[in-house]
Amino acid sequence: MRAVVTMTGTDLYQILTALAVLLVAPIAAVISYQHVxxxxxxxxxPAVAVYLLPVSIDGLVAVSSLVMLRAAWxxxxxxxxxxxxxVRCCPxxxxxxxx
Numbered sequence: 859m860r861a862v863v864t865m866t867g868t869d870l871y872q873i874l875t876a877l878a879v880l881l882v883a884p885i886a887a888v889i890s891y892q893h894v895x896x897x898x899x900x901x902x903x904p905a906v907a908v909y910l911l912p913v914s915i916d917g918l919v920a921v922s923s924l925v926m927l928r929a930a931w932x933x934x935x936x937x938x939x940x941x942x943x944x945v946r947c948c949p950x951x952x953x954x955x956x957x
Contacts, residue, residue, distance in 0.1 A: 890916055 894912035903911065 887916060 891912040894915055895908060898908040898911045
């Protein structure tokens with residue numbers, strides 16, 4: 859017996875979104891890298907900085923985007939994040955304080 863797989867509108871939307879990201883992201887990365895590289899050269903940055911500056915800027919943007927995406931997931935438990943923050947940030951016995 860064969861299983862019938864039906865694609866919902868949400869599934870199609872997710873597939874199209876992933877394809878769009880996979881198409882646009884590499885183009886944007888190359889253009890961004892070249893732009894920051896040209897600026898670093900123009901303003902006389904050292905050779906190491908010229909090549910690492912674009913990576914650090916784009917890397918920070920990518921990591922920040924992933925953090926925001928992770929925070930937006932419905933399965934993310936605020937309690938888990940607060941507990942992790944307490945373990946690392948708060949003295950023993952002190953309540954969690956939001957900054």
